[in-house]
Amino acid sequence: AQTVTQSQPEMSVQEAETVTLSCTYDTSENNYYLFWYKQPPSRQMILVIRQEAYKQQNATENRFSVNFQKAAKSFSLKISDSQLGDTAMYFCAFQAGTASKLTFGTGTRLQVTL
Amino acid sequence: NAGVTQTPKFQVLKTGQSMTLQCAQDMNHNSMYWYRQDPGMGLRLIYYSASEGTTDKGEVPNGYNVSRLNKREFSLRLESAAPSQTSVYFCASSVSVRETQYFGPGTRLLVL
Numbered sequence: 524a525q526t527v528t529q530s531q532p533e534m535s536v537q538e539a540e541t542v543t544l545s546c547t548y549d550t551s552e553n554n555y556y557l558f559w560y561k562q563p564p565s566r567q568m569i570l571v572i573r574q575e576a577y578k579q580q581n582a583t584e585n586r587f588s589v590n591f592q593k594a595a596k597s598f599s600l601k602i603s604d605s606q607l608g609d610t611a612m613y614f615c616a617f618q619a620g621t622a623s624k625l626t627f628g629t630g631t632r633l634q635v636t637l
Numbered sequence: 638n639a640g641v642t643q644t645p646k647f648q649v650l651k652t653g654q655s656m657t658l659q660c661a662q663d664m665n666h667n668s669m670y671w672y673r674q675d676p677g678m679g680l681r682l683i684y685y686s687a688s689e690g691t692t693d694k695g696e697v698p699n700g701y702n703v704s705r706l707n708k709r710e711f712s713l714r715l716e717s718a719a720p721s722q723t724s725v726y727f728c729a730s731s732v733s734v735r736e737t738q739y740f741g742p743g744t745r746l747l748v749l
Contacts, residue, residue, distance in 0.1 A: 527679070556735075556737075558737070560740075565742070566725060566742065566743045566745075567740065567742050567743070568680075568727060568729075568740035568743075569740075570737060570739065573737055614679050614680070616679070618735075620735060621735075622734070623668070623670070623682075623685050623687060623693070623695075623734040624670075624682040624685065624695055624696065625672075625680070625682070625738060626679075627678075627679025627680045627681075628679050629677060629678055629679055630679060
């Protein structure tokens with residue numbers, strides 16, 4: 524069974540600064556996908572970024588980028604130039620290549636302050 | 638293009654009552670899912686439908702039933718609600734089971 528661990532329950536960053544959220548996972552699969560989802564106070568789950576395990580290049584989406592270390596089973600999210608609208612819960616999620624379900628971590632609550 | 642929609646947004650039930658949560662998507666996706674989110678936890682899969690006409694159990698299926706009504710709609714039914722089913726329920730859809738899942742806004746359910 525796969526597990527996803529987010530060891531930072533809460534984090535805070537000042538506007539315009541950079542913050543990195545950590546995620547580690549455990550799996551015996553070789554083909555899988557990793558995701559970061561954002562959940563703002565509205566509770567909507569919003570896809571932030573997706574990484575295929577077979578790709579060595581780290582995924583980026585505008586101010587969001589990941590540091591994917593396959594051997595270490597680590598998948599951190601870096602948010603650059605943080606904005607007040609980035610305030611949310613961030614969930615790391617794992618999906619095996621042959622599976623249907625997403626396995627989520629427990630989330631990191633990020634507060635962006637002035 | 639509304640994406641994934643869920644009704645109702647919020648519901649209060651008494652123990653033993655039944656209800657159906659509705660989900661619809663307009664993205665022509667083949668696969669649909671139901672998750673629940675409890676405080677301090679990530680989402681957990683209840684049931685999913687890989688394609689129209691099929692349904693399968695997820696991680697926490699007990700106390701729930703589902704119906705894939707057609708390609709667009711996937712409902713979740715609680716036959717006899719229990720306080721342990723108090724949660725936020727999310728529906729999601731994807732092109733196929735190996736593709737990115739997109740979520741609805743959630744239904745908050747309180748069982749007294």
